[in-house]
Amino acid sequence: MVDEILAFNKKFVEEKQYEKYAAGKLPQKKIAIVTCMDTRLTELLPAALGIKGGDCKIIKNAGGVVSSPFGSVVRSLLVAIIELGVEEVMIIGHTDCGVSHIDAEMMTEHMLKRGIDPDSIDLIKYCGVDFESWLAGFDTVEQSVSETVEMLRNHPLIPKDIRIGGYVIDTVTGELTVISKSQEGVIRSRHYE
Numbered sequence: 001m002v003d004e005i006l007a008f009n010k011k012f013v014e015e016k017q018y019e020k021y022a023a024g025k026l027p028q029k030k031i032a033i034v035t036c037m038d039t040r041l042t043e044l045l046p047a048a049l050g051i052k053g054g055d056c057k058i059i060k061n062a063g064g065v066v067s068s069p070f071g072s073v074v075r076s077l078l079v080a081i082i083e084l085g086v087e088e089v090m091i092i093g094h095t096d097c098g099v100s101h102i103d104a105e106m107m108t109e110h111m112l113k114r115g116i117d118p119d120s121i122d123l124i125k126y127c128g129v130d131f132e133s134w135l136a137g138f139d140t141v142e143q144s145v146s147e148t149v150e151m152l153r154n155h156p157l158i159p160k161d162i163r164i165g166g167y168v169i170d171t172v173t174g175e176l177t178v179i180s181k182s183q184e185g186v187i188r189s190r191h192y193e
Contacts, residue, residue, distance in 0.1 A: 021053050022053075023052075023053040023054025024054055025084070026084055026085055027054070027055060027056045027057050027080070027084060027085070027086060028054050028055050028056075029051065029055045029056050030056075030085055030086055030087040030088060031055070031056040031057070031086065031087075031088045031089070031090060032056060032057040032058075032059065032076075032077055032080040032081070032086045032088075032089050032090070033045075033056055033057070033058045033059065033089075033090045033091075033092055034059045034060075034061075034064055034065075034066070034073060034077070034089065034090070034091050034092070034148070035058065035059075035060055035064040035091075035092040035093075035094070035169075036060065036061070036062065036063055036064035036092075036093065036094055036097060036099070037060040037061060037062055037064075038094060038097065038098070038171065040094070040171045041060075041094060041169070041171070044169070044171065044174050045058075045092065045169060045174075047174065048169060048174030048175075048176065049176070057076075057080045057084065057086060059073055059076045059077065059080075061073060062098075062099050063093070063097060063099035063100075063137065063138065063144060064091065064092060064093050064094070064097075064144075064145075064148075065099075065138070065144055065147075065148050066148045066151050066152060067133075067134065069151060069155060074152075074155065074157070074158075077089060077152070077158065078157060078158070081158065081159065081162055086162070087161075087162065087163065088162065088163040088164070088165075088182060089152060089162060089163070089164045089165075090165055090166075090167060090182070091145050091148045091149050091152070091164070091165070091166045091167065091180075092145075092166075092167045092168070092169055092176070093141040093142070093144055093145040093166075093167070093168045093169075093179075094141065094168060094169045094170070094171050095141065095168065095169070095170050095171050095172075096171055097141050099137045099138065099144075100137050100138055100139065100140070100141060100144075101137050101138075101139070102135070102136070102137035103132075103135065103136060103137060104131040104132045104134070104135040104136060107131075107135040108121060108131065108135070141168050142168060142179050145166035145167065145168060145179045145180065146166055146179055146180055148166065149164055149165065149166040149179075149180045150180075152164050153183075153184075160184055161184055162184065163182045163183060163184050164180075164182065164183070164184075165178070165180055165181055165182030165183070166178075166179040166180035167179055
């Protein structure tokens with residue numbers, strides 16, 4: 001499959017098909033979107049929101065969640081806000097998400113079946129990685145979106161003038177449901193909980 005992709009890419013470049021996708025690096029709509037890596041959203045999400053290349057920054061991961069207040073999603077958001085002029089963040093979960101109801105025990109069992117050394121898992125746990133939290137799913141997408149929005153609104157490094165809202169997109173129709181209306185962050189305490 002990768003060979004097919006590489007062959008297509010070579011033809012794409014030779015035929016200068018890239019020209020129709022030209023865009024600047026700064027998001028024209030000054031929006032960053034955190035969403036799931038679900039394949040159904042690849043074309044549906046931009047189409048349903050009326051966005052095109054160059055309009056916004058899209059950060060994708062399993063579940064569209066911020067699982068660590070100082071992980072790669074927050075780092076990406078900070079770069080988008082501080083360096084690229086983002087003024088608003090949309091957290092967009094989706095219906096029928098595969099991350100809901102996964103748990104560390106199930107994930108660990110699958111890792112072991114795939115040949116991951118149990119000593120590696122034990123070492124990672126010993127080094128402080130909380131597998132129960134790190135590999136946890138969620139009960140409802142609405143709850144997950146709300147928790148992520150609140151974490152970001154209260155994050156000590158995200159400027160309080162950034163508007164943050166939460167939404168769920170239907171993976172069939174593209175309909176967007178507001179879970180947490182976009183609003184600026186709150187006045188923060190000195191310590192992050």
